[in-house]
Amino acid sequence: MPGILGELYVHMTWSIALQIVLLGFIGGILSGFIGSGGAFFMTPGMMNLGIMGPVAVASNITHKFGKAMVGSKKHGEMGNVDKKLSLFMLFTAFVGIRLAVIVMKSLFNVEGHGAGSSAAADLYISIIFAVILLFVALSMLGDIVKSKSKDEAGPSTKITDFLGKLRLHPLIYFPVADVTVSLWVILVCGLATGYLAGTIGVGGFIGVPAMIYVFGVPAAVATGSELYLAMYMGAWGALNYAFEGMVDIRCTLLLYGGSLLGIYIGAYGTKVVKEVIIRLVTSVIILLCVISRIVAIPVYLQKLGYIGMDPSYNIYFNMISKGLLFVSGSTGALLIIVFVFKAYFQRRKLEASLAMEVPASA
Template sequence: MDVYLPIANLSVDGFVIVALGALTGVLSGLFGVGGGFLTTPLLIFYGIPPTVAAASAATQVTGASVSGVLAHTKHDGVDYRMGGVLVAGGLLGAVLGALLFRFFQSVGQIDVVINVLYVLMLGTIGGLMLRESLESIVARRQGQAPVAKRRRHHPLVAALPYRWRFYRSGLYISPLAPLILGTLIGILTMLMGVGGGFMLVPAMLYILGMSGQVVVGTSLYNILFVTIAATMIHALTTQAVDLVLAALLLLGSVLGAQFGTKIAFRLKPDLLRVTLATIVLLVALRMLYGLGIQPDEIYTVAPL
């Protein structure tokens, strides 16, 4: 089914785009990530311009997050107070990210910046997650029960003033910590078209020290509002949001998120982490390969 994308200015197979949306929706429900970290690279591999892919993926992530938040709310898996602080930081980060996006776009380097950010972020996060997961699996196979690490916030977080109680997360920390974290995620959302969950989830666990029971749901809650803001800002400033592309992605992602959430409550956490880490590293390697090869067309002409 050929579908014309007016902003990307090309025709695509609609079923392929819907399938990509379904795949990232499943990841959203499984891991608490918006799925944009995979959507944007796959769209680029498929031939969508990086700027359009990043802006439109943020819209798709919104749909997947709505579905995921509703599913986790049923299991009381969302810390709304923590999520509110993260969202406040995310909105600020979205504005700052928009300014950076326009700057790199004006100097003709936004495509390179998007690809380099993906290689660095995905490579680092994927490597750390894979190492920890494999260590845990090896310990179990050797008959050694892995020592459960006590969730405790980072010493820098403990040093921040004005502490609040986040009851669902089991924390008594300064709201400045999640506010700063949310700001960084908001910047990434604007630049990369991601919800930021692939960074937010580990940061909530190992920096803020949140309870694992509410991490996924709270991550999706933050992603929901930040991606809405990112989509609106992109539509008003960069004009890179392709609504036809976003609609096709949403069609698949909303259904995929519900399916992924059901699987998440049945599979072992170690297996989930290894799977996510492997996917992240494979995408990073493919992006790195794309940066190193000569493109089919060295020069492009774009309207001013």
């Protein structure tokens, strides 16, 4: 649909292109580390660069396919992928994505193909983003705070235990995750994961917590399994949005330019960083990204005429939103890189020490 493309596409400059590559790199590190797909960072990041919400979501979910394929392969080599669990969630995830595309298209067409309708879609994306991810972040932080110590901290099993007592048949056993889960619970979580992936490009922040807190899956296996699921969701989402003419292939390729390197760094980090640290880094980054998106909401409200704010203030709100987003993502990525390199040098030091002991014992 050329009309939509003409209205929504941003003029691509070298500055914007490099920033999208940086978004991809940071998002790739976060994706490999916490299994989110990194879209919680990249989707609002592209919106801050002037790319309209529908195109940011569509381009990011298209990018999600290839990156998830690389990430799931890496996690699969480490034994972190339960393919059976992912495939059981897949059917309703497809339904959720299709529903999300229908809603997005209807919002975009509310007032034609002008700025007003784009602002409606952007506002919708931002509100869904803020509400859902705020709940996820606060839940994870609360769980960590309640733990007695960092060494003993583990994910809450209250939901898992409650559902276990209900025993909603049929129950299915998943060998890699070593959990037994009701089929109905799996289908509902798959639908929610797909709908959010299609709405804001973020499926992992429902899929991963659902696997950990609802199914009782270990964090590393939840990360790998969600990436395996995301590979298929990304392909299906790309097809649905491409038929609506909302995928900007330039943005997708630029995201790939940074993320395919970053995801390897993040995936390695899951093997050398304590699970409680993974959850702490995840929750703090999400919280900062949520605040970043909340700051941008007045801009869309002003464009839609819901508030009488001076339009000249929009640039300041956007700058604050963009700054918060990059600080959160960059800090998180830097921490992960530090953990990875620290573990790498410790391993090299241990190998060197063992090599020196062999001749002495001989």
